[in-house]
Amino acid sequence: MTAALEELTEVGYAALTMERVAARARTSKAALYRRWTGRAELVLDACKVRGFSELDLPDTGTLRGDVIALLRLMSAKMATPIGGILRGLLGEMTRDPEFARLIRERVHTVGPVGIRGILQRAVERGEVQPWVLGSRRATVATDLLRNEFLLFGAPVEDETVIEIVDEVYLPLVLAPAPEPVGGRGEAEGSTGVRKGGTEEAEGSTGEPVRNTGEPVRNMGESDRSAGGSGDGPEP
Numbered sequence: 001m002t003a004a005l006e007e008l009t010e011v012g013y014a015a016l017t018m019e020r021v022a023a024r025a026r027t028s029k030a031a032l033y034r035r036w037t038g039r040a041e042l043v044l045d046a047c048k049v050r051g052f053s054e055l056d057l058p059d060t061g062t063l064r065g066d067v068i069a070l071l072r073l074m075s076a077k078m079a080t081p082i083g084g085i086l087r088g089l090l091g092e093m094t095r096d097p098e099f100a101r102l103i104r105e106r107v108h109t110v111g112p113v114g115i116r117g118i119l120q121r122a123v124e125r126g127e128v129q130p131w132v133l134g135s136r137r138a139t140v141a142t143d144l145l146r147n148e149f150l151l152f153g154a155p156v157e158d159e160t161v162i163e164i165v166d167e168v169y170l171p172l173v174l175a176p177a178p179e180p181v182g183g184r185g186e187a188e189g190s191t192g193v194r195k196g197g198t199e200e201a202e203g204s205t206g207e208p209v210r211n212t213g214e215p216v217r218n219m220g221e222s223d224r225s226a227g228g229s230g231d232g233p234e235p
Contacts (some may be wrong), residue, residue, distance in 0.1 A: 008085045013043060013092045013099075036098040036153060040099040044106050047082060055114055063122040064170060070114050071145050071161045079154040112139045119173070132173050141169040161195065 003025035007016050016039055022029045036042040055077070058069030077083055093100035119138055122128040132138055144164045148156050 001046040004042050005082075007086065007090070008043060008046075009081065012088050014095075016043070018042070040096070040102050044102055047086065047089075048106070057114055057117050060119070063125075063127045063173075064165060066118040066121070067115065067141050067165050067169060068161060070118060071141060071156075071164065072158070074114075074142065074145055075149075075156040075158075075161060076152065078149045078156065083149070085153050087150060087153070112142060115139055117206065128146075128173055129177065131177050137172045140172055141165060144168065164166050 004016070004021050007024060008019050011020070018029050018032050018039055021039075021042065022032055025032075032042065036045065055070070055073050058066050058073070060066050060069055078086070088097075089103065093103055116133060116138055119133055121130055123130050123133065141164055145156060145161070148160055148164075
């Protein structure tokens with residue numbers, strides 16, 4: 001495990017090979033393959049040994065206090081050498097689909113699982129509505145922290161942590177549930193209500209005018225069809 005992490009630190013995931021790890025660990029490549037199917041499995045197990053995927057959930061008694069404490073714990077992990085390694089690993093996800101799958105399953109779940117545990121306690125205290133647990137809003141705080149880390153590195157400033165919680169996360173999870181898609185507002189148009197394949201709209205007098213889909217002729221055409229030119233009586 002130590003040999004794999006040292007290789008990651010020196011050359012990054014793209015250049016890491018089972019041969020290099022075996023040479024550094026003074027063992028054979030065959031011995032490594034007996035335990036791991038490839039470098040992705042090896043690297044993620046090495047990260048797990050260093051404890052990146054393990055976080056003790058804080059319990060301050062309030063949703064705000066718990067989320068701030070969780071983000072601070074994650075930020076502290078990101079500021080360690082393993083955080084730098086992880087940042088490089090996340091950058092490799094677009095180039096290696098299998099590795100990306102493992103990252104999502106074993107590393108990306110750390111923040112979401114932690115925040116949902118915190119939200120569950122908040123639901124039990126009556127701070128948050130139960131529907132939030134299954135919504136996209138649930139993991140916004142940890143998602144924003146991860147994005148901050150990937151874009152700007154560690155440490156993530158404590159001021160940023162507070163802003164994520166107070167300005168974005170709490171307003172989202174404490175807000176009312178969104179209106180269902182396809183509600184009444186979408187069924188009704190701005191000028192009338194569609195009924196039975198026809199459309200009723202209010203005319204200038206306020207009375208409903210039924211639109212049957214027939215073409216509308218201008219006034220001049222209507223006059224001529226009645227035998228007049230629309231320009232006055234014929235001489």
